[in-house]
Amino acid sequence: MSHTADAHGHGDHDHPEFLAHHFDDPEQQFDSGKLGMWLFLVTEILFFSGMFCAYALYRARNPEVWTYASQYLNATLGA
Numbered sequence: 001m002s003h004t005a006d007a008h009g010h011g012d013h014d015h016p017e018f019l020a021h022h023f024d025d026p027e028q029q030f031d032s033g034k035l036g037m038w039l040f041l042v043t044e045i046l047f048f049s050g051m052f053c054a055y056a057l058y059r060a061r062n063p064e065v066w067t068y069a070s071q072y073l074n075a076t077l078g079a
Contacts, residue, residue, distance in 0.1 A: 016026065023029040059066060 019026055019029060023032065
């Protein structure tokens with residue numbers, strides 16, 4: 001009852017097996033992957049730099065909170 005049919009088979013095209021169907025040549029596929037990796041790295045750097053900046057701002061603006069919290073820190077359990 002539920003049969004799937006491909007609109008066209010993968011073998012109908014004259015490109016290598018490792019080349020995805022939406023790329024024209026291997027160089028375009030490689031460049032797209034490289035661009036995607038650079039975009040990922042840039043977003044991770046921006047995210048974590050924002051986290052470190054927020055930590056530094058909270059730490060610098062409210063030192064009394066950190067001093068108060070350190071009194072209840074159990075170094076044996078891990079800190």
